[in-house]
Amino acid sequence: MRVNVSLCAVLRDHGRSREGDLEVAENATLADAITGLGLPGEPAWIACVNGRPAPSETPLADGDRVYVFLPVSGG
Amino acid sequence: MNGWTGKILRVDLTSGQIGDEALDPKVARDYVGGRGLGIYYLNKEMDPTVDPLSPENMMCLFTGPLTGTRAATGARYMIMTKSPLTGALTTSNSGGHFPTEMKRAGYDGIIIKGRATQPMYLCVTPGKSELRVAAHLWGKDTEETTDLLLEETDPRARVACIGPAGERLVRFASVQNEKHRAAGRSGVGAVMGSKNLKAVVVKADAKDVPLHDPEGFAAHHKSVIDMYKAGAAVTPVGLSLYGTTYAAGHAEKMGDLPTKNFQQTKFEPWEGGIEKEFHEKHFIRRGACFSCPIGCARISKVEKPEGTLVGEGPEYETWFAMGSNCLIGDLAPIVEANFLCNRLGLDTITMGVTIACAMELVDRGYLDEADVGRSLRWGDGEALVELTEKTGHREGFGDLLAEGSYRLAERYGHPELAMVAKKQEMAGYIPRRLQGMGLAYATSPIGGSHMRGDTAYFELFGTPVLVDASEVEGKAELAITAQTLSTIIDSAGLCIFFAHRALVTKDIHALPVGILDYLNPATGADYTMDELWEAGDRIFNAERQFLVRAGFTRTDDTLPPRELVEPLPDGPGEGQVCHLPVMLEQYYELRGWDADGIPTQATLSRLGIA
Numbered sequence: 001m002r003v004n005v006s007l008c009a010v011l012r013d014h015g016r017s018r019e020g021d022l023e024v025a026e027n028a029t030l031a032d033a034i035t036g037l038g039l040p041g042e043p044a045w046i047a048c049v050n051g052r053p054a055p056s057e058t059p060l061a062d063g064d065r066v067y068v069f070l071p072v073s074g075g
Numbered sequence: 076m077n078g079w080t081g082k083i084l085r086v087d088l089t090s091g092q093i094g095d096e097a098l099d100p101k102v103a104r105d106y107v108g109g110r111g112l113g114i115y116y117l118n119k120e121m122d123p124t125v126d127p128l129s130p131e132n133m134m135c136l137f138t139g140p141l142t143g144t145r146a147a148t149g150a151r152y153m154i155m156t157k158s159p160l161t162g163a164l165t166t167s168n169s170g171g172h173f174p175t176e177m178k179r180a181g182y183d184g185i186i187i188k189g190r191a192t193q194p195m196y197l198c199v200t201p202g203k204s205e206l207r208v209a210a211h212l213w214g215k216d217t218e219e220t221t222d223l224l225l226e227e228t229d230p231r232a233r234v235a236c237i238g239p240a241g242e243r244l245v246r247f248a249s250v251q252n253e254k255h256r257a258a259g260r261s262g263v264g265a266v267m268g269s270k271n272l273k274a275v276v277v278k279a280d281a282k283d284v285p286l287h288d289p290e291g292f293a294a295h296h297k298s299v300i301d302m303y304k305a306g307a308a309v310t311p312v313g314l315s316l317y318g319t320t321y322a323a324g325h326a327e328k329m330g331d332l333p334t335k336n337f338q339q340t341k342f343e344p345w346e347g348g349i350e351k352e353f354h355e356k357h358f359i360r361r362g363a364c365f366s367c368p369i370g371c372a373r374i375s376k377v378e379k380p381e382g383t384l385v386g387e388g389p390e391y392e393t394w395f396a397m398g399s400n401c402l403i404g405d406l407a408p409i410v411e412a413n414f415l416c417n418r419l420g421l422d423t424i425t426m427g428v429t430i431a432c433a434m435e436l437v438d439r440g441y442l443d444e445a446d447v448g449r450s451l452r453w454g455d456g457e458a459l460v461e462l463t464e465k466t467g468h469r470e471g472f473g474d475l476l477a478e479g480s481y482r483l484a485e486r487y488g489h490p491e492l493a494m495v496a497k498k499q500e501m502a503g504y505i506p507r508r509l510q511g512m513g514l515a516y517a518t519s520p521i522g523g524s525h526m527r528g529d530t531a532y533f534e535l536f537g538t539p540v541l542v543d544a545s546e547v548e549g550k551a552e553l554a555i556t557a558q559t560l561s562t563i564i565d566s567a568g569l570c571i572f573f574a575h576r577a578l579v580t581k582d583i584h585a586l587p588v589g590i591l592d593y594l595n596p597a598t599g600a601d602y603t604m605d606e607l608w609e610a611g612d613r614i615f616n617a618e619r620q621f622l623v624r625a626g627f628t629r630t631d632d633t634l635p636p637r638e639l640v641e642p643l644p645d646g647p648g649e650g651q652v653c654h655l656p657v658m659l660e661q662y663y664e665l666r667g668w669d670a671d672g673i674p675t676q677a678t679l680s681r682l683g684i685a
Contacts, residue, residue: 006328009321009350010313044310046537051330051647053541067328070310071538071576 001026001062003033008069015039024060031056033066045070077287078598079103082184084204088270089130089189093197093204098183104600105683107566107607108139110166111614112184113155117164118617120186123625127159127262128269130190136177136235136275136622139568140658141393141598142290143284143365146593147299147577150175150365150569157625159269160246160425160479161498161522164621165261168526169235170364170570171591173252176233179279191271196236198228199277209273213242216418217251217446220274229278236274236581237264238420240467244268245477247425248433251417255365255372255387261499261521272461287599295592303368306677314572317350318373322391322503322536323398324348325465330646331508331544333501334399335453336431337494337637340505340646344404349367349394357410359622362387369572377410386414389423392525395503396427397459401434408456412463419467425479426463428500432480432493433462441487447472491636497522497627506638506653508646509534509540511550513653515557517632520618528558532575538555539581551661556585559611566614567594613682616666620684629672632659 006019017037020028024033030047034056039045047054047068076098083096098112103623106115106436113135117123122167125131125432134156141149152174168450177185194209212220217238224234234252241248241264248264249257257479258264267273286292306312313321326332327345327635334342353375357472376385389397390407393416397409416423430451444450449470451458465473474481480493480500494501499522506513511530519527530553534544542553567590578589594600602610633639663670667678674684 002124008313008325008328009317010311011320013316014311044631046541048329048541051547053543069325069328069537070313071536 001028001060002064003062003064005033005037005066005068011039011045011068025051028058028060029056030054030058030060030066033060034068037068039068076103076146076598077098077285078594078600079373080178080181080284082181082183084182084185086185086187086206086230087189088187088195088206088272091206092594093206103183105264105608105610106614107563108183108651109151109153109568110562111565111566111571111610112137113153113166114164114384114614114617114621116186118621119330121157123157123621125157127157128268130270130412132157132266132269134187134266135184136187136271137678138174138178139566140598141470141593142568143175144286144597145283145366146296146569146597147303148364148367148369148573149568149571150367151565151568152177153565154250154258154263156263156266158499158521159244159265160262163497163520163625163627164618165263165521166527166565166618167250167260167263168259168565169250169252169256171253171256172365173233173235173256173277174568176277176279178284179281180277181279181281183274187270187272190269194225194271194273195275196274197272199275201280212273212369214239217221217420218254218418221254223621224276228276230274233263234274234277235274237267238418238467240420241265241268243469243477245421245466245469246479246629247422249420249422250322251420255417257417257422260424260524261422265488286597288596291596292593295596299577299589300368305638312369314369314371317354319391320353320370320373320389320394321348321350323394324350326391326395326503326535329535329544330648331505332399333395333503333505335402336400336428336435336492337501339503339644340508340648342399342402342404345399349406353406357386357406364570365657367570367573371572375410377414379411384411384414386417388417389413392503393423393427396424396500397430400427400431401459402453403456404454405456408460410609412459415460415463415467419464420669421463421467424502425500426466428494429461429476429480429483430459430464432484433476435492436484436487436489439489441489453607475642494635496545496634497631499523501528504531504535504645505648506634506655507643507651509544510547510654510658511544511557513638513655514550514658517555517634517655518558518661518662520615520622526571527561528554529561529571530554530557532557533583538575539585540583542583545648545651545659550658551665553583554658554662555665556583559608559614560585561623562611562614563590563607567612589622609682616678616682619668619674620679623673629670632672
């Protein structure tokens with residue numbers, strides 16, 4: 001199945017992975033998708049699936065939007 | 076005293092009398108500094124029902140015990156007074172270098188009363204402070220004013236001043252220091268203008284602030300900085316790389332970018348963020364406040380036919396307020412309007428959200444463009460710039476915009492279209508999307524503000540931990556945690572960006588252990604964590620007391636109907652409303668306030684507040 005992955009600016013510009021559509025197995029979890037991205041194993045990153053915070057065991061569904069980011073600040 | 080200077084400057088503009096006063100060490104310990112000392116003196120010495128623009132309003136400028144000590148981000152001060160925008164308390168914060176200079180000149184705070192008969196400026200040096208004529212500065216923008224004052228006092232002095240907006244009593248006029256740093260919210264600049272006070276200039280001799288235990292302080296500071304740098308080596312710091320500009324893209328991804336006067340969360344031109352384009356077209360270099368390892372400030376430019384304009388910013392709050400919230404996707408007019416706000420001395424959040432409100436009033440046919448004096452459609456960047464300029468001078472329609480969105484919308488028969496809490500415009504976080512922020516806005520002591528209890532750190536940014544924005548359960552506790560933490564940060568003299576990232580426990584409690592370990596060696600006050608947290612609670616309740624005595628009631632702890640009853644139309648939060656009533660009830664109970672939102676006698680006694 002296909003999920004869409006987007007990254008925050010720092011991961012986009014300084015990570016080793018790319019944004020976009022990703023093919024994953026039918027029973028893939030968030031962890032599987034992240035592994036597929038090639039992000040560093042140490043989870044300084046946080047992920048949301050369809051806007052909700054998601055632990056790595058979260059099972060994915062076709063069409064899910066995954067957003068991976070680092071703790072940030074605004075203001 | 077250490078950390079604290081133990082001295083306050085008293086200024087009576089009516090009589091011209093200026094003098095030093097000792098700070099009571101027990102008051103200092105109980106109220107910490109900054110916001111805490113500000114509310115202590117306001118509660119003690121002013122009547123909260125007075126007209127904010129009358130001589131009876133009091134204005135306090137307070138640094139914290141860590142300001143100027145070289146603690147990481149120890150660069151801040153608060154301006155505290157009664158706001159002409161909200162009629163409530165305001166506590167406006169700024170960094171840069173002025174607060175450090177004030178502290179090193181020997182003053183924890185400056186308390187200003189009365190009104191001068193003609194424009195004056197206050198010149199503060201160790202052992203000698205005086206009021207000087209400012210007629211030659213009146214009417215000048217903040218850049219020109221600053222340059223002239225440095226010329227006539229000392230090129231190494233620091234200046235906090237108002238521009239034409241403050242002089243003309245624009246309800247959301249700011250006080251600018253180092254030209255581009257803003258004590259932005261709630262019209263502190265108008266209060267200064269109403270007092271005929273054009274500027275405060277400080278020049279210190281000392282190059283540091285005395286510390287109780289310099290070695291202990293240095294050891295803690297080293298460990299904080301080492302940890303920060305180690306983290307930054309593994310993961311580049313977004314704030315350093317992009318400033319707060321990248322929060323726009325992040326908010327868009329999380330469905331929390333206020334768009335079209337808070338009507339929606341999707342803004343297609345900004346999908347994928349704006350930091351890349353901003354850095355390519357406008358960014359010159361980074362800047363930093365005193366003693367900050369992050370350096371989030373953006374020195375930037377915008378090309379105009381008549382030449383290149385240079386200034387600082389925009390910050391995320393300005394991007395949302397003047398950009399997505401007005402459906403303006405083009406970055407250049409936002410950069411230009413941001414520079415204008417700094418020069419004229421205007422709050423960018425209220426300016427942008429007020430213009431968005433006007434755009435909606437026009438869109439719905441409630442406000443005629445003939446009244447505006449020009450077209451005012453969604454997305455018009457030229458209108459943004461022109462109306463900002465007009466507002467700063469109270470010219471034409473700018474005179475109505477200068478009243479803020481609530482009074483504007485009320486005048487045209489639709490106050491519900493003002494996106495405010497207690498008449499101050501909300502910031503770049505949507506209550507329907509971030510439930511905790513809805514509660515925070517509604518209970519903030521200064522009205523709509525993200526900085527007096529920033530649950531968005533948890534709900535949006537994941538710092539120190541990520542919490543589900545849509546959840547209602549647990550948000551009352553979270554809001555209280557965020558509020559108490561912000562009170563401590565604002566009272567100590569630090570910046571929230573660093574504190575949330577590096578000085579708190581990495582859990583839902585966010586205990587400011589790193590702040591404690593700076594404060595004790597700096598001051599010798601020997602706080603326990605419980606005592607420091609309680610001080611935060613004390614200060615927040617003292618602020619609430621000011622509001623209660625000013626006439627605010629439970630009915631004022633509310634949000635616009637858009638946030639309470641209209642389901643979000645798009646994004647991950649689609650279908651949600653802000654469940655304020657249930658959160659508010661839990662919040663009052665946890666706070667130790669009665670059902671009317673008034674601190675109980677038991678709570679006040681526990682905290683030692685009269």
